[in-house]
Amino acid sequence: MDENMLCTKTHEYVLGKNDKYEVGITDYAIEQLGDIVFVELPDINSEFSKGEVFATIESVKAASEIYMPISGKVVEVNEEIVNSPELLNDEAYAEKWLIKIESDADQVEFADLLDYSDYKEEVE
Amino acid sequence: MTKQTFLHDRHIELGARMVDFAGWDMPVQYSSIIEEHKTVRENVGLFDVSHMGELIVHGEDALPFLNKIVPQNISKLVDKKAVYCQLPNKQGGLIDDLIIYKLEDKKYLIIANASRVDEDLNWMTRNQLGFNVEIENISHKYSLIAVQGPKACDLIMSLGENYLPPFFSIKRSELFNINVWLSRTGYTGEDGVEIMVKNEFAEYMWDKLLEAGKEYGIKPIGLGARDTLRLEAALHLYGNDLNEDTTPIEAGLGWSIPKDKEDDYNGKEVIMRQIKEGAGKKLIGFRMLDKSIARHEYEVYSNGEKVGFVTSGGVSPIRGENIGLAYVYPPLDNYNVGSTIQIMIREKLHDAEIVKLPFVAKRNKG
Numbered sequence: 001m002d003e004n005m006l007c008t009k010t011h012e013y014v015l016g017k018n019d020k021y022e023v024g025i026t027d028y029a030i031e032q033l034g035d036i037v038f039v040e041l042p043d044i045n046s047e048f049s050k051g052e053v054f055a056t057i058e059s060v061k062a063a064s065e066i067y068m069p070i071s072g073k074v075v076e077v078n079e080e081i082v083n084s085p086e087l088l089n090d091e092a093y094a095e096k097w098l099i100k101i102e103s104d105a106d107q108v109e110f111a112d113l114l115d116y117s118d119y120k121e122e123v124e
Numbered sequence: 125m126t127k128q129t130f131l132h133d134r135h136i137e138l139g140a141r142m143v144d145f146a147g148w149d150m151p152v153q154y155s156s157i158i159e160e161h162k163t164v165r166e167n168v169g170l171f172d173v174s175h176m177g178e179l180i181v182h183g184e185d186a187l188p189f190l191n192k193i194v195p196q197n198i199s200k201l202v203d204k205k206a207v208y209c210q211l212p213n214k215q216g217g218l219i220d221d222l223i224i225y226k227l228e229d230k231k232y233l234i235i236a237n238a239s240r241v242d243e244d245l246n247w248m249t250r251n252q253l254g255f256n257v258e259i260e261n262i263s264h265k266y267s268l269i270a271v272q273g274p275k276a277c278d279l280i281m282s283l284g285e286n287y288l289p290p291f292f293s294i295k296r297s298e299l300f301n302i303n304v305w306l307s308r309t310g311y312t313g314e315d316g317v318e319i320m321v322k323n324e325f326a327e328y329m330w331d332k333l334l335e336a337g338k339e340y341g342i343k344p345i346g347l348g349a350r351d352t353l354r355l356e357a358a359l360h361l362y363g364n365d366l367n368e369d370t371t372p373i374e375a376g377l378g379w380s381i382p383k384d385k386e387d388d389y390n391g392k393e394v395i396m397r398q399i400k401e402g403a404g405k406k407l408i409g410f411r412m413l414d415k416s417i418a419r420h421e422y423e424v425y426s427n428g429e430k431v432g433f434v435t436s437g438g439v440s441p442i443r444g445e446n447i448g449l450a451y452v453y454p455p456l457d458n459y460n461v462g463s464t465i466q467i468m469i470r471e472k473l474h475d476a477e478i479v480k481l482p483f484v485a486k487r488n489k490g
Contacts, residue, residue, distance in 0.1 A: 034141070034348070035158045037439050038417055040470075056470060058417050060157040060439055061348055089156075 001027050006069065006110065007119035014069040014113070015097075020076075022097035025057065025066060028123045030088050030096070033059040039085045041077040041098055048072065050109050055098055057085075070109045072101030129174035130267050130326040138344055145347055146239035148175040153346040160349035161441045164312055165484075167341035168273035170333055171350060173311075176268050177241030178320065181248075182231040183257040190224065190232060191387040193251050195372065195395055196380065199387075201226045206292045206309060208380055211244060212391030216371035216398070220244050221362055223309060225294045233294070233305070235268075237362045251390070267326035271333060272316035272353075274487065275340040280306070280317055283336060288317065291488060300332045311350060313357025313486040355447065356440050358409060358482035364420055365407065365435040365449055373398040374451070376407040376481070405432070405451045408459050409483060410467075410476040412446040418467045418476065424450045425466040425473055426458060434467060442484045448476070 005015040011029035015022045030036065038058035048054045048068045055066040077099050080087060087093045114122065126149045135142065140151030151172065153160060163169050181190060190198040194209040201207055206225040210218050220240040225233040236244045241263060248259050271280060277288055280299075285306075289295040294307035305320035321329050334342060351361070360366050366375055373381075373395060381395065398404075412418060418437030423430050437448030448467075452459045459465070461480050466473040 032141075034153055035156050037158075038415055040416075060352060061152070063417065063419060 001116060003116050005116050006113035007116060008067065008069045008113060009122070010067050011123075012067055012069045013116070017100075019102070020100045021070070021072065021103055023054075023069060023072075023099050023101055024097040025088075026119065026123075028120070033057065033064065034089075035060045036085045036088045038063075039081050039088070039098070041082055042074050044074055044077060046074050048074075050105065057088075066098070069113060070101075070103050070105040072103030072105065074099050075102050076100035127175070129172055130323045131172040131174060131269075131330050134327060134330055135172065135344075140344070140346060143347070146175060146237075148238060150175060151344070151346040153348045154344050157346070157348035157352060158439075158441045160343060160345045161352050163341065163343045164273045164314060164345055164349065164353055165442055166274065167343075168271060168275040168279055168316070168337055169312075169345035169349070170330070170337065170342055171270040171272065171345050172267070172330070173270050173318070173350075174267040174326065175238035177234075177236035177238060177244065177261070177263045178266050178268070179234040179236060179241075179244070179248075180231065180260040180262055181234060181257060182260070183255075184230065185255040185257045186230045186232055188387070189252065189255040189257045191385075192255075192389050193248060194222070194224070195382070195385065195389055195392065196224070197382045197385045197387075198224065198226075198232075203228060204289065204293050204295060206294060206307065208292075210366075210372045210377065210380070211247065212372065212389075212395065213247070213368060214390055216373075216391035216394035217368040218362075218366045218370055218372065218375070219247050219368060221360060221366055225307065227294070239363055265323060266320050267323050267329075269319045269321065269326070269329060269333065270310055270312075270316065271319065271337075271342075272310045272312040272314045272345075274314060276314065276316035279333075279337050279340045279342065299329065302329060304329070310488065311359055312353040313359065313482060313484060313488060314353075315488045352438055352441060355436055355438055355449070356442055356482065356484040357486055358449065361436055370405075370451075371395060371398055371403060374403040374405050374407065402454075402456065405453050406456045406459065407435070408450055408452055408465075408478050409481040410448055410450060410465060411440075411443070411479050411483070412448075412467070413464075413475040413477055415446070416467075416469050416474045417446045418448040418450075418469065418474075423468040424452060425468060426452075431458075431465070437467075440483055447479075447483050
C-alpha cells in the first residue's frame, strides 16, 4: 500500500496521482471481506459527492457498499477487477484501485481522512 | 454474553475469523471460504458444530410423545437409525427442523439448531402434559465435531473402526480411546460422520483428527463454507428457508412426511390438507444468469410483478455461478424448472432461471 494514501473510517482510500485520484478499498478491508466474488463499478463520467455510494463489492458472505472518500467525477474504472474480482485477493496483483476520478475537492473534504499509518493504528 | 464452544481456543490458534452465530462466537473462516468449500468437496473437512443442541427424550411414553410432536413416523424407527424431522406448531409452521436418533427402546437423541434449542424445549414442555417422558438438554455436556468429504470415511476407518454406521445411523464407538457417538450424518451433501464427544475430550479429539487427517488433506472448515456447502446441497437453513410461518410442504419437505401415519400430530390437519390441495407458497431453486448475487430477503419478480422473496443466496463454488432459494406465491404452476424469474438487486432486476434441486448432486447415500 502506498504510504501517501488517505483513508476513510469506512475503509476506502484516495491517492493523488498527477492530476487525478485513485480510489479503492484498503488492504485491511480486503482481508476482512475474504473471498471477493463480485465488483460493481459506476459508469465513466458519473459524478458523486463525498460519502455517496459509488460501488458494491461482494464477498462470499455479504455485499458491501463502497463510499466516495471525496467528491469527484469518474474518468476511469478498473475493468480488470470487474472481470476478475478475485484479483483483489491476489497479493501479487498491484493495480487494486477501483476507479480514477477528477476532483476539485477542497481542504474541508480532506479534513476527516486519515494518513495510512494512522488508519492502520485505528483498525489494528 | 457470547457463548464459546470447548474448541474456541483452537479456532483462535488456527487463525480463524470469529463471528457471532446464534449467540455463539464461532469461526466463519480459517483461510478462504472458497478454498475450504473445495476442500470438503474434494478431500475432507473438520467442523466444530458444538453450538448445535442435543436433547435426550426418554421414558415410558417417549415414542408416543415424539409421534405427537413430529410428522414423521417414529414408530418405524429402529434402534440406532435416524430420521430427518420437523417440529411443527398447530398451524403446521416450523418451530425447528431436527434429526432424531433412536438410541434404544424409549430413548431418543435429538439434534436441534443452536438458535432454536430454547424454543424447542419450551414447545416440547408445553406438549409434555399426559406423557410419561423426560426431556433432558445435554447440549452443555457434549461437543459435536463433523468430518465431511469424500475422504471422511477413509479417515475414520483408518482409526481402527471395523465398520461405519450406514447413512443416517449412529453407533457407540471409541476413537483414540475416547467414547463417542459416531453418526453417519452431516450438512454438506458429502459423505461423512458427526462425532459427539464429552466436552473434556473435545480438544483432544479435534487435535487427533487434524493430525490423522493430514494425509487425507484435512482442513478446518468455518461456518462460511458450511453455508455454501449446504446451499449447493439445497439443505434448508432454519431462520432463512424455514420459520414458524412456513409449513414443511411449502418448504419442499413433503418427501420426508409419511402420508399414512395414523397418530395425530401438531399441524397434521394443515399439512395433510396442503399435501392434497396444494400449499400457499413454494420453495424454488434458481441460478443467476449474470454475475450478480442474490441474497437473503431480496425480492423475486415475474412479468414485472413482485411474486416472492429470496431466502438463501450466494455463490456456488462448484457450479461456478450464483444460486439461491426463494419462496414464490400462487399461481405456483408458473414456476417450473426452466422458467425465468427476476431478482431485484440494488434497484435493478436481474434474470435468473429456475433449476432442479439440489444444485450439486449429493454423495452421501452411504
